[in-house]
Amino acid sequence: MSLTTAPHVPVDILRFNTCGSVDDGKSTLIGRLLYDSKSLMEDQIEALERSADITGGGQINLANLTDGLRAEREQGITIDVAYRYFATPRRKFIIADTPGHVQYTRNMVTGASSANLSIILVDARTGVIEQSRRHTAIAALLRIPHLVVAINKMDLVGWSQARFLEIRAQFEEFLPRLDIKDVKFIPMSALNGDNVVEPSPHTPWYVGPTLLGHLETVHIASDWNLNGFRLPVQWVNRPNNPTDQSLHDFRGFSGQIAGGIVKVGQKVIAFPAGIVSTVKQIWTYDGPVQEAFCPQSVTLVLEHDIDISRGSMLVGLDHLPGSSSELQAEVCWMHPRALQAGKKYYLKHTTHTVQVAVTEIVNKLNLATLESETGATELAMNDIGEIRLRTAKPLVFDGYSANRLTGSFILIEQGTNATVAAGMLNPPREIVKPENGDYVI
Amino acid sequence: MQNYHLDHLQHLETEAIHIMREVAGEFERPALLFSGGKDSICLLRLAEKAFRPSDIPMPFLNVETGHEFPELIEFRDRRAKQLGAKLIVRTVDQALAKGTATQAPGEVSRNKLQIPVLLGAIEEFRFDCAIGGARRDEEKARAKERFFSFRDSFGQWDPKNQRPEIWNLYNGRLNAGENMRVFPLSNWTEMDVWEYIKRERLEVPSIYFSHTRECFRRGGQWLPLPPEHTDPTKPDPYAGARPKPSEPRKTMVCRVRTIADMISTGMVESPASTFDDIIAEVAAARVTERGSRADDKASEAAMEDRKKAGYF
Ligand SMILES: Nc1nc2c(ncn2[C@@H]2O[C@H](COP(=O)(O)OP(=O)(O)OP(=O)(O)O)[C@@H](O)[C@H]2O)c(=O)[nH]1
Ligand SMILES: [Mg+2]
Numbered sequence: 156m157s158l159t160t161a162p163h164v165p166v167d168i169l170r171f172n173t174c175g176s177v178d179d180g181k182s183t184l185i186g187r188l189l190y191d192s193k194s195l196m197e198d199q200i201e202a203l204e205r206s207a208d209i210t211g212g213g214q215i216n217l218a219n220l221t222d223g224l225r226a227e228r229e230q231g232i233t234i235d236v237a238y239r240y241f242a243t244p245r246r247k248f249i250i251a252d253t254p255g256h257v258q259y260t261r262n263m264v265t266g267a268s269s270a271n272l273s274i275i276l277v278d279a280r281t282g283v284i285e286q287s288r289r290h291t292a293i294a295a296l297l298r299i300p301h302l303v304v305a306i307n308k309m310d311l312v313g314w315s316q317a318r319f320l321e322i323r324a325q326f327e328e329f330l331p332r333l334d335i336k337d338v339k340f341i342p343m344s345a346l347n348g349d350n351v352v353e354p355s356p357h358t359p360w361y362v363g364p365t366l367l368g369h370l371e372t373v374h375i376a377s378d379w380n381l382n383g384f385r386l387p388v389q390w391v392n393r394p395n396n397p398t399d400q401s402l403h404d405f406r407g408f409s410g411q412i413a414g415g416i417v418k419v420g421q422k423v424i425a426f427p428a429g430i431v432s433t434v435k436q437i438w439t440y441d442g443p444v445q446e447a448f449c450p451q452s453v454t455l456v457l458e459h460d461i462d463i464s465r466g467s468m469l470v471g472l473d474h475l476p477g478s479s480s481e482l483q484a485e486v487c488w489m490h491p492r493a494l495q496a497g498k499k500y501y502l503k504h505t506t507h508t509v510q511v512a513v514t515e516i517v518n519k520l521n522l523a524t525l526e527s528e529t530g531a532t533e534l535a536m537n538d539i540g541e542i543r544l545r546t547a548k549p550l551v552f553d554g555y556s557a558n559r560l561t562g563s564f565i566l567i568e569q570g571t572n573a574t575v576a577a578g579m580l581n582p583p584r585e586i587v588k589p590e591n592g593d594y595v596i
Numbered sequence: 597m598q599n600y601h602l603d604h605l606q607h608l609e610t611e612a613i614h615i616m617r618e619v620a621g622e623f624e625r626p627a628l629l630f631s632g633g634k635d636s637i638c639l640l641r642l643a644e645k646a647f648r649p650s651d652i653p654m655p656f657l658n659v660e661t662g663h664e665f666p667e668l669i670e671f672r673d674r675r676a677k678q679l680g681a682k683l684i685v686r687t688v689d690q691a692l693a694k695g696t697a698t699q700a701p702g703e704v705s706r707n708k709l710q711i712p713v714l715l716g717a718i719e720e721f722r723f724d725c726a727i728g729g730a731r732r733d734e735e736k737a738r739a740k741e742r743f744f745s746f747r748d749s750f751g752q753w754d755p756k757n758q759r760p761e762i763w764n765l766y767n768g769r770l771n772a773g774e775n776m777r778v779f780p781l782s783n784w785t786e787m788d789v790w791e792y793i794k795r796e797r798l799e800v801p802s803i804y805f806s807h808t809r810e811c812f813r814r815g816g817q818w819l820p821l822p823p824e825h826t827d828p829t830k831p832d833p834y835a836g837a838r839p840k841p842s843e844p845r846k847t848m849v850c851r852v853r854t855i856a857d858m859i860s861t862g863m864v865e866s867p868a869s870t871f872d873d874i875i876a877e878v879a880a881a882r883v884t885e886r887g888s889r890a891d892d893k894a895s896e897a898a899m900e901d902r903k904k905a906g907y908f
Contacts, residue, residue, distance in 0.1 A: 168604050198887040223736030224755050225897045237739045238732045240785045261760040268762040389617040394650045402649050411614040440645040448600045452613035465621045503765050565765045572769040577762045
């Protein structure tokens with residue numbers, strides 16, 4: 156083996172996921188992308204060929220690259236997200252191949268929640284159906300900034316430009332009702348590789364980039380919010396019987412910065428106590444630093460001895476968050492037992508878990524029209540809607556649109572501990588008031 | 597630091613530290629699985645970064661098959677001591693003696709026997725969480741794994757019914773007897789691991805670097821010749837891991853790419869003697885690292901089946 160390969164250069168990362176209805180070709184597309192970009196290893200190709208001989212009548216099945224579970228290969232569907240990693244000289248990619256089956260929408264939400272870009276596949280023969288709209292709505296709700304609509308199986312509609320334009324029009328009819336900024340339409344055949352890595356000879360009427368070309372060049376803004384310092388405390392760092400005398404009184408607050416920048420000497424408010432203190436030290440394993448920013452993991456030492464524990468939040472004095480026990484949020488419901496107003500759950504927000512009661516279902520998204528409709532009495536599995544909640548203790552939070560990390564939560568069913576919903580908080584109605592004298596020691 | 601930008605290793609690092617601290621915050625009795633291999637070496641550094649200046653708030657746990665590379669055991673014990681951590685070792689031999697594990701007739705690999713030993717240790721110490729160094733890029737069943745992977749009271753993974761895992765909000769709630777496996781390195785690739793080891797200047801067991809070793813051919817791989825059996829009063833600990841007369845031998849310049857025990861680890865021919873050499877080799881590799889693992893060659897679903905039974 157030669158050791159003279161070009162040095163490996165770290166580059167930025169694009170995280171993307173595939174979505175769309177069952178059998179639209181998501182897993183095939185990922186297989187094709189990996190195969191044509193030469194990201195597969197010899198033993199992976201051999202394994203594909205072996206299973207083609209055994210079960211595929213000699214035809215290799217590109218979807219088997221991500222359909223890693225036995226039950227998936229048996230049924231030819233994806234059940235849970237598969238993550239794949241590949242790199243081109245321009246970028247690193249983390250792929251989440253998610254299932255299209257309605258029953259597994261929760262796993263689609265899992266794969267999409269960390270994406271910068273979503274590829275929505277549509278079968279050119281069937282066009283837009285409810286599940287395509289549901290997945291597009293979820294991508295919009297999660298605020299995934301970039302969307303690619305892959306109009307797939309063009310080989311089965313004779314590479315018809317008219318059909319491509321027709322499906323694009325179906326999308327453009329409902330897209331304005333969703334908040335999505337950047338949408339690109341690409342005609343392709345995942346099975347044959349047209350417009351995936353190489354431009355297709357069958358679509359002279361399409362002048363845009365191939366899928367990989369687009370993925371390599373799309374501008375990705377930072378996911379992280381650098382306005383308004385937020386540190387949800389994960390763990391209180393108190394050395395037990397340290398041999399180093401200077402650590403005797405060490406009391407640090409460890410966590411991942413969820414927003415903004417923090418500097419030594421800066422004032423912060425500790426919630427829920429609501430008390431102001433000053434940052435004395437920013438401790439890291441690699442030595443103290445003068446400032447740190449989102450999403451770094453740090454340990455802060457403060458000037459004053461304040462009651463702070465896991466679930467507390469340290470915030471900067473500018474761009475203050477909201478604080479309330481009355482919340483309103485959009486949720487994706489993910490459990491067969493429907494959400495009912497009045498029921499109690501656990502809510503996990505940042506590092507804080509509280510009891511919560513759902514007080515009202517405000518509206519529910521009609522997936523045929525993508526209009527929100529009032530009057531719903533429950534949210535069933537895979538429904539999307541807006542609800543009101545009352546928490547046992549106030550939450551210190553931001554709107555999801557301002558900060559993904561401090562504006563999101565999950566609901567957990569008591570007893571079974573099942574994760575039943577993903578929630579995105581509306582912007583706070585009132586922000587905490589720093590001029591209140593209570594905040595100063 | 598003025599441009600407020602993290603490179604991809606720094607992103608992976610902060611994600612993993614966040615997960616480690618969630619474990620410390622959400623579980624009462626966590627453990628960290630430390631084998632001395634390259635992935636768990638990264639885990640230890642991440643634990644230091646997550647918890648220092650305090651002690652790492654969980655013991656280390658290792659399951660021995662009895663067929664380990666001696667270099668690995670020496671390294672494991674030394675590293676645990678350096679970090680001031682409590683190291684718990686449970687072995688397949690103990691489990692065989694107690695009858696809590698039984699070997700399938702004719703099978704020499706002890707890979708599957710690690711499962712009852714691990715589950716036994718979890719029960720013995722009432723661990724509610726075990727942090728492991730598995731990565732999604734290793735294998736296609738692993739590619740399906742969550743960061744927080746729920747196990748029922750039999751230690752089983754149910755891949756058709758995993759908890760949704762959204763943003764970085766991990767649901768660590770358990771009922772009695774259930775436990776969680778947590779994988780902070782889920783998003784790391786083999787390349788990321790070596791770049792991190794290099795950046796952090798971490799020590800790794802010598803067998804990762806090129807050395808000369810006598811090997812023998814079995815199952816399409818070059819397996820290492822185990823150490824001599826010197827104490828005739830005791831049974832040979834490496835019985836089954838020794839070549840049969842029919843198995844060809846060769847002295848090779850080689851290293852390990854991934855470490856299991858001596859009868860599951862194929863040696864790869866390699867002159868790589870520095871981190872940079874290894875990184876160049878990984879960049880040019882045409883087979884995956886698991887291509888050199890005998891335990892994964894059993895069948896297409898070998899890993900999935902072991903994980904369902906409680907494997908890490
Ligand atoms: N003719 C043709 N067939 C395709 C194309 N893409 C996918 N297919 C076929 O469509 C079927 C379903 O493909 P998959 O990739 O498994 O679909 P999927 O979207 O991943 O399905 P789920 O994950 O279960 O939702 C397979 O038989 C593919 O071979 C295409 O571009 N042209
Ligand atoms: Mg699929």
